[in-house]
Amino acid sequence: MSTDRIVGIDLGTTNSLVAFMQGESPVVIPGDDGSNLVPSVVALDQDNRPFVGNAARNSLIATPERAVYSIKRLMGRGVDDIQEELKFFPFRLAEDLQAGEVLRIRLGERTFTPPEISALILRQLKRNAERFFGAQVTKAVITVPAYFNDAQRQATKDAGRIAGLEVLRLVNEPTAASLAYGLDKKQNGIVAVYDLGGGTFDISILKLHDGIFEVIATNGDTHLGGDDIDNLLITIALDDTLGDLGLDLRRNAGAGQAIRKSVIEAKIALSSQSSVNIDVELPCGKRYLREITREQFEQLIQPIIDRTVGPCKQALKDAGLKPEQIDEVVLVGGSTRIPRVRALVKELFRREPHTDLNPDEVVALGAAVQANILGGGSEATENMLLLDVTPLSLGIEVAGGVTDKIILRNSTIPASATQFYTTQIDGQANVAIHVLQGERELAKDCRSLARFDLKGIPPMAAGMARIEVKFLIDANGILHVSAREQRSGKEAEIQVQPSYGLTDEQVEGMILDSFDSAEEDFRQRQVIEARNEATTILAALDKGKKSPAWGHLTTDEKKKIAKMEKALIAVQAEDDYQGIRKAIDALNQGTTRLAELMMDSAVSVALKGKTMDEADMGEGPTAPHPMAKAEFE
Amino acid sequence: MTNSSLTTITAKPVPEETQTCWSCGTMRAVHFCESCGKVQPPAPVDYFTFFGLSRKLNLDIAALDKDFYELSRKLHPDLNARAGSQEQEWSLQQSSLLNDAHRTLKDPIKRTQYLLKLEGVELEEQSKTATEQARSTGQVKKQIVPPDLLEEVFDLNIQLEELRIQKKIGEDDPALIEEIGRQKLELEEKQESLLHELEFRWKMWDGMIQREQNGQPVSEEERKQERDKMVDVLNRRNYIRNLVRDVGEALGN
Incomplete structure (x- = not known):
């Protein structure tokens, strides 16, 4: 059964997530660094091997020419449609790009099409899910902006195939969000979903009745989001440094990324603070300092967020509804944390919007709900059916x-x-x-x-x-x-x-590249992960031996543990992951009493009912969350 | 699947309506099997027949919606995602047929146009596409000005031309704008009243169909007359709708 598990994936402009239905509710699967959000950033290491997520994002300042972000903006687009993007994003197009050819982006010495870069992000999410389940994952539901056109949707589907995923369904992001919201409410009414993410804006109006989620109208802008706010702030900083310091950083990608990082932090901070100080160390040794008040910020971004008004009005008109007829408004996407955006939504729909679910996670959770429906449903999703619409004629x-x-x-x-x-x-x-x-x-x-x-x-x-x-x-x-x-x-x-x-043949070729080693990769990964786990539990055992609790064990118990420890150490070096797992499980079982004793003697904290293995997990890295950064500044 | 950016599907001949479920073989099945729930191959039927309706135009929309949702729960691809590829294909075909039929029948104008098409009537093209096409190719658009509107339309067109000229030279005459706005309102009222006239034609048509169902023969002459009257109402309504749109554009809203 576990091989049939279908995951829900939110392939976002800024962050991507993978979720699944655990029992009756959807949950996000964290990455190996404990983070629910995987930054949609892909970078190459010195050996030209791609890596994804937080590590890739952290490499943006040091090696900007080997990394790419916001690739979603280029999905399904030709070179002619991205001229605007090229002004603001450091996308490096391949020099030998032919007219009519699918875009290729240069990372270091290699080039990748946007679906291939997205596929690398998807493959990371797939791995995270596989680590979580301890089994291969091959089927997924992937979300796309409701306003994505055919080419953008096809490019997303291609990315799934390249990543070795069978894409069972593309679900529109606002619709997915409504599924996550509707899951426990099961009520009837008209719902508007306002979804302002990193790079895209969608508005969808749905009629909920007896488990049917019927989209009546949708509208949006596939090039409008938090990125545009960042770019505005970056432009100001670049103008400042040029004007005040006479320093032109336009061609300095590393400095550009340092500025981008700090303005994003400032933007986030301004959702909870009335003013913020930007402080960036520049390549010339000087620091760029600037205070931005929330008032200034709101004035600055007003033209950007005003661009969401037209689509909202059009969607209402198409639905044949007046704002008063909307029963609930749901906010989705990180950019809806901005107080000014919330105020705008309130003005537009004349009611307080819902924010019960984390706006960064709600789309992935909804994708997991849809995955569950496609997989045959469960008690939680019984009678649920999504009726979506085509956004464009x-x-x-x-x-x-x-x-x-x-x-x-x-x-x-x-x-x-x-x-x-x-x-x-x-x-x-x-x-x-x-x-x-x-x-x-x-x-x-x-x-x-x-x-x-x-x-x-x-x-x-x-x-x-x-x-x-x-x-x-x-x-x-x-x-x-x-x-x-x-x-x-x-x-x-x-x-x-x-x-x-891409043509079918092109996609096939790309799959083979990653598939050749997929089976072997998976097996090796399982071995490596099992070994890591063994190291963790052995370290925990060492710690336990030094604790007073050790003395409370009987000689027989100690002997048994020593035997199991030896067995694990012996098998750890081998390539047999199942053998390692077995030895880990045995040792875990054998040390349950030790863990309990350690707890009783107050040597360690908060270990209640846990084996040694689990007890040590708590010391792992904590999940970095965008909200936390607001206090970080 | 042959191509990735735009996939093509093979056009297969639509199977004849089946009498029994392809899967369990027991039931007389229409869109799905009452017994085992399996989706059936789509039958080559018109939208009225799909919903088990006779070709009447006065429709109970609430009942239509109810049937639509019930059938969606059986035919939608999401609920057949685990079925075999043939069943998934049928589910896709059936589901799109269901949506197309519902979309067409629930709209009064589309429903009437569809019925007329089924009755073999070629409707005059009054769409904006035809207008644009005529403009760009320099052809004269086939379009009949309803006789009772001739004079009014003639005057209105002169006024619209005047307005366009004024706009070009950057002047505007509030009195003219107000006058055109007033005429627009009148036209919109006329459009509304034509909908009532259409509803009356439905009643006549449905009565005729009912008589036919009761075993009374209906002459082809009568049928044609009823059709022609509906076509006439639709043409006048389309004409006015286009006029309202043109006026709206000229006024800049």
Whole structure:
């Protein structure tokens, strides 16, 4: 059964998390450093091996050219759409990038596509879950911003595949959050989810009734979030240093990262303090000092957070609702900790928003709930069903460069539309179809998804062929197309030229790279982890031997423990992780009384009911939490 | 699956409506089996038939919604995620058919248009797409101005042209704007009243279908007349809707 475990993953711009349903409630699985949040940062070590998370984030200042963050901003996008991003983010594009090619980012001497970088983050989460379960994890539900288009969704799915995960479902982040909130409430009503994260903004309006979570309307901006606030503060600091010190740090990536780190800390601190001091050591030896009051900060960010108003109003309009008709408002995403954002939401929806669940974790928890539903459900998720919508209209280009919308935004998915095509000239064998996504009237203003060529149409007089093309958006929000010539009943061949994104072959190649060693990696990791655990328990035993409690054991007990200790030491050096585990378990059992005695004699604290192994776990690193930093400053 | 950025699915012929469940073989199954709960292959049916409805236009929306949610609980891919790949494919097809049918039938205009299409009527293109297309290709859009609106529309178009010219040279005439705004309100009222007229046509249509169901023959002539009347109401309503939109754009809202 454990191999069938499906995890829920929040692949965020700033942080990523993995969660699963433990009994009747979802829980986040911590990383090996004890942290629930894995920073979405990927870096390369000296041997060009990638590493992920807090360690990678910490390497940003020392080796910025070997690290990348906020990769989510580049998912499913072409070089033309990221010109704005390049002004503010230190993304280093591969020099040999060809027009129309999927983006490649340079890390040290290697280059990676955005799905590959995301896959490295996913692989870390997968490992964290595998360590937690002691078994392989191969299936996942991954969340995406509700306003992600087809290409961005496909890129996320590709990332899952590259990481060796079967992505059972892509769930929209605000919808996932509503699942986590709705789990224990089970009430009916209209809920608005306002989700302002590190790089994306979503607003979703849902109708909850009898366990059905029905999205009525959604809107958003896939390039709006905490990153934009950071960039504003960074720009000010760079301007300051240039103006006051005559120091141009624009090309100094390390200094840029030092400034970025301190402004992020300042931003976080300003959610709980009325003013904050920025203090950064600059490469010239001088310090950059600046006080920012909350008032100044709020003025500064107002234009950014005001950009969330339009989508909220549009979503309400599309839902046919007035703000008064919203029963509850839920806040999601780290940026909703900013008091000014909360005030704005209150103004918009005229009620106090809910913040019961940690806004950083709620999406991952919801993904775990959806994973549970897909896995067949449990008592907690019985009767729960998610009905989501497509955020953007799907259209095809017709004569004159006009978009003909065939599936309108906010249609419940899966959704489909059938179009009929014919030939213009005698014996025409091919018909080209250009598929678009977006709300604008002209094709050039919409997002180009792909060009399809219908091929192999039987020779007929012009206008005689009747080709039925079916467009289907699946429950992941991803488009599928099929075609049939009706008169001949012949299936028309479809050749896809994706406007963005990797081909199947490319993805396959990327998987192989990581898969070649996946099995071996997993086995070795299990051995290493078991060895580490053995070291921990042996160290704890040494400590126990020196404690007064040791003297209270009988000679027989001591003899038994010594025997088990020897057995563990002997097996520890071998490659047999199951043997090591067995020896650990035996020693754990054998030392239960010692642990109890140690507790009784007050040698150690808070060991109640624990074996030695568990007792020592408490001394591990504590989880770094963004909120804690507010007091850190 | 052939391509990753945009996947394609094979167009398979839709199977004929089955009489028994493909899995347990006992029940007469429509969308899912009453006995074992398995999703059935989608049958090639229209949206009315999908919901087990006759082709009547006065619909109990609450009942439709209820059926929609009940069927969603059986057909949705999330609830069939552990089934075999064929069943998952059927679930996807059935679920999209369910959503498409619900979306079309719950909307009064879409429902009427859909019924007319089923009855073989090709509706005049009044959509914005057609307008844009006509503009960009220089073709004359096929569009019939309802006779009772001819004079009004003529005047309104002159005023709109005046407004556009004024905007171009950076002037504005509050009296003109107010006058156009007043006419917009009138048009919106007319649009609303046409919906009532449409509802009346539904009643006539449904009565005819009912007579047919009761075994009384309905002449093709009568059927055509009823259809034509509905088409007429829809055309006038579309025309006014487009006018309201144009006026709104000219006024800048």
